[in-house]
Amino acid sequence: MKTIALISRDSSRIKSVTDILDGIYNIVTLDSINRFFEFCFNSTPDLIVLNDDVIDTGTAEITSTIKSDPLFGHLPVIAIINDIVTLNRTYLKSIIDDYILAPFDEKDITFRIDLCISRAEKILETNPLTRLPGNITI
Numbered sequence: 674m675k676t677i678a679l680i681s682r683d684s685s686r687i688k689s690v691t692d693i694l695d696g697i698y699n700i701v702t703l704d705s706i707n708r709f710f711e712f713c714f715n716s717t718p719d720l721i722v723l724n725d726d727v728i729d730t731g732t733a734e735i736t737s738t739i740k741s742d743p744l745f746g747h748l749p750v751i752a753i754i755n756d757i758v759t760l761n762r763t764y765l766k767s768i769i770d771d772y773i774l775a776p777f778d779e780k781d782i783t784f785r786i787d788l789c790i791s792r793a794e795k796i797l798e799t800n801p802l803t804r805l806p807g808n809i810t811i
Contacts, residue, residue, distance in 0.1 A: 681724030
């Protein structure tokens with residue numbers, strides 16, 4: 674079962690996402706991007722979902738660092754946003770692979786997550802055993 678790291682401080686958003694995705698994915702909820710590092714070094718997720726309430730310039734810098742790391746750079750990031758104006762933040766465009774506009778329906782969120790994970794698996798250019806860059810990257 675694929676693992677999703679859901680980073681949010683909003684308990685109602687956590688509940689709505691886990692109600693939809695529970696049983697389809699293993700959901701790990703974290704309240705900050707800093708807690709993600711603790712989790713990630715023990716068990717790497719297949720996808721990161723950032724809720725609107727944790728997205729700021731600090732999160733963008735850390736997520737950018739994750740994306741540039743050879744071990745974690747393949748991880749797709751989806752942002753759950755409350756309004757389309759949020760996408761105008763320049764730092765957000767550089768760290769996310771897709772977004773979901775809230776309120777969302779069950780089919781939309783599962784489709785976008787499935788699509789993001791399958792896209793990441795297709796373009797993964799790392800050795801499956803070591804997760805280090807493979808021939809294409811080198």
